[in-house]
Amino acid sequence: MQFLGFGLGLRTPHYDYVLEHQPPVDWFEIISEDYLGLAGRSRYYLDAIKEHYPLVMHGVSMSLGSADPLDKHYLKQLKALADHVNPPWFSDHLCWTGVHGKNMHDLLPLPYTDEAIRQVSEKVRQAQDYLQRPMLLENVSSYITYEDSAMTEWDFYRAVCEEADCLMLLDVNNIYVSAFNHDFDAMDYLLAIDKKRVQQFHIAGHDNCGNHIVDTHDHPVIDPVWDLYQAACQRFGPVSTMIERDANIPEFPELFAELQQAKKIATPFWEEVIA
Amino acid sequence: MSDITNTQEIFQAYLLDNQDQRVLKQVTQPNRGTIEQRLSIYAKAYWLRLYRHHCDFYPTLRAVMGEKPFELLIEAYVNAEPSTFPSIAQTAYGLSDYLRQKEQVYLADLAKFECMLQRIIDEGEGGRLEPSQLQSIEPHRWPFLQFHLHPTVHCFTSAWDVTVPWYAHNIEGKAPQEPLLKETHILLWRQGIEPYYLVISPAECWMLQAFREGKTFQEVGDGLADFMPANDIAPFLIQHLQGWLQMGTFADFSLKPAALNN
Numbered sequence: 001m002q003f004l005g006f007g008l009g010l011r012t013p014h015y016d017y018v019l020e021h022q023p024p025v026d027w028f029e030i031i032s033e034d035y036l037g038l039a040g041r042s043r044y045y046l047d048a049i050k051e052h053y054p055l056v057m058h059g060v061s062m063s064l065g066s067a068d069p070l071d072k073h074y075l076k077q078l079k080a081l082a083d084h085v086n087p088p089w090f091s092d093h094l095c096w097t098g099v100h101g102k103n104m105h106d107l108l109p110l111p112y113t114d115e116a117i118r119q120v121s122e123k124v125r126q127a128q129d130y131l132q133r134p135m136l137l138e139n140v141s142s143y144i145t146y147e148d149s150a151m152t153e154w155d156f157y158r159a160v161c162e163e164a165d166c167l168m169l170l171d172v173n174n175i176y177v178s179a180f181n182h183d184f185d186a187m188d189y190l191l192a193i194d195k196k197r198v199q200q201f202h203i204a205g206h207d208n209c210g211n212h213i214v215d216t217h218d219h220p221v222i223d224p225v226w227d228l229y230q231a232a233c234q235r236f237g238p239v240s241t242m243i244e245r246d247a248n249i250p251e252f253p254e255l256f257a258e259l260q261q262a263k264k265i266a267t268p269f270w271e272e273v274i275a
Numbered sequence: 276m277s278d279i280t281n282t283q284e285i286f287q288a289y290l291l292d293n294q295d296q297r298v299l300k301q302v303t304q305p306n307r308g309t310i311e312q313r314l315s316i317y318a319k320a321y322w323l324r325l326y327r328h329h330c331d332f333y334p335t336l337r338a339v340m341g342e343k344p345f346e347l348l349i350e351a352y353v354n355a356e357p358s359t360f361p362s363i364a365q366t367a368y369g370l371s372d373y374l375r376q377k378e379q380v381y382l383a384d385l386a387k388f389e390c391m392l393q394r395i396i397d398e399g400e401g402g403r404l405e406p407s408q409l410q411s412i413e414p415h416r417w418p419f420l421q422f423h424l425h426p427t428v429h430c431f432t433s434a435w436d437v438t439v440p441w442y443a444h445n446i447e448g449k450a451p452q453e454p455l456l457k458e459t460h461i462l463l464w465r466q467g468i469e470p471y472y473l474v475i476s477p478a479e480c481w482m483l484q485a486f487r488e489g490k491t492f493q494e495v496g497d498g499l500a501d502f503m504p505a506n507d508i509a510p511f512l513i514q515h516l517q518g519w520l521q522m523g524t525f526a527d528f529s530l531k532p533a534a535l536n537n
């Protein structure tokens with residue numbers, strides 16, 4: 001599938017800057033839930049920015065790991081948005097966000113069990129069939145481990161993606177955060193992931209609280225995460241990369257400069273495609 | 276019940292009510308810190324995400340109520356009505372109804388006004404009726420015309436003038452006061468990508484609601500007799516129709532079916 005290059009998450013405070021300056025970002029990732037109504041100001045900017053950049057859709061509410069079935073109304077809205085945006089792929093997380101119809105608006109961790117593998121992979125298949133586009137599944141940061149978990153996070157992630165036959169959105173920062181919180185070696189994670197399945201990288205900043213790290217997306221990317229990103233670039237080859245910033249959002253040029261850092265790190269490994 | 280359903284019910288119960296500690300038994304002891312610390316990351320994130328969203332969504336209500344009462348209100352509201360929506364934006368929409376149930380009537384109206392102004396930014400699409408589209412209408416058909424409001428156009432009547440604190444806080448940058456008890460009719464709409472409002476007269480408000488209900492031009496004219504002398508009705512109707520057409524108030528028009536054979 002397509003290598004899009006180096007992108008950023010499209011955020012409301014940057015709408016006017018992006019339209020006015022048309023910065024040389026290769027692509028943008030939108031948060032699907034922000035555009036589901038396909039109306040008004042959000043649609044105006046979506047349509048205007050779509051004229052100049054490839055867009056991919058990233059969701060936060062599919063709740064693939066929930067014991068509930070997929071929300072049909074949500075899927076219908078998501079499909080209408082996908083038909084409008086025409087992204088090369090869409091993505092959501094390996095998590096649940098609520099049960100019994102409720103939404104906690106957070107990426108909640110799953111127990112790593114065979115039951116969860118069956119449940120999530122079945123829903124990924126349903127979502128891919130319904131939207132008629134490739135779906136990418138993203139690993140989340142986590143803070144707890146369930147007593148019920150019977151395997152490592154990477155074995156679980158790999159098994160779900162194989163069973164669902166879907167691609168991966170590998171969040172390098174989330175690997176770093178979870179490795180710190182659960183005392184595993186992030187390289188073990190990277191080395192266990194099937195090269196063929198990785199379609200996109202996320203990188204982001206976080207908040208180190210001493211005993212644990214919280215995945216806040218409100219800081220610049222730190223050096224150990226850049227190091228892990230470098231290892232990922234080396235292992236997986238050219239993978240579309242983007243920086244996520246969701247809080248404490250700086251001026252656009254600051255994020256753009258951070259993206260150049262990603263490019264600089266990846267270039268020696270991907271020379272043939274970046275050139 | 277499957278293991279996963281059970282796990283999620285218990286985890287969610289903890290997020291909704293931190294006193295529910297059954298989740299502690301499902302989680303392993305981390306190498307650093309405690310289970311409680313790790314779980315509280317989720318509990319804090321749940322509350323803060325919702326609270327911050329409501330702060331952004333209801334800046335005037337927050338300023339009128341004050342920081343602590345507003346926080347307590349949002350806590351009670353979020354506890355009473357956990358989100359069932361895909362987008363966090365939607366979680367704020369029910370606050371006015373919640374305040375009304377609690378008989379906090381002027382706060383309910385202020386919340387409704389602020390919510391409507393926010394929602395029209397990203398809701399309602401479609402073309403607008405252009406004045407030129409009406410030029411070919413034959414005069415004898417005019418009484419049977421029905422004007423359909425654009426989906427971004429709303430009217431709302433409050434027993435308090437809730438626009439005063441909104442204006443003070445958002446435009447003048449002053450500390451907003453509680454609104455005065457004064458029946459106020461408000462027209463809200465979106466032009467381009469910006470939301471607007473206007474305080475309108477009872478007759479104007481009635482007229483827009485009548486159009487929304489599908490009343491014909493003739494029926495609207497007849498109804499205005501409750502608001503003004505007969506001689507004033509025609510100029511009032513024409514002046515307002517022209518003004519509203521310019522503002523893009525209407526999406527479309529139709530002829531009442533019975534009139535099609537005329």
Ligand SMILES: [Fe+2]
Pocket residue numbers: 138171174202244
């Ligand atoms: Fe991510």
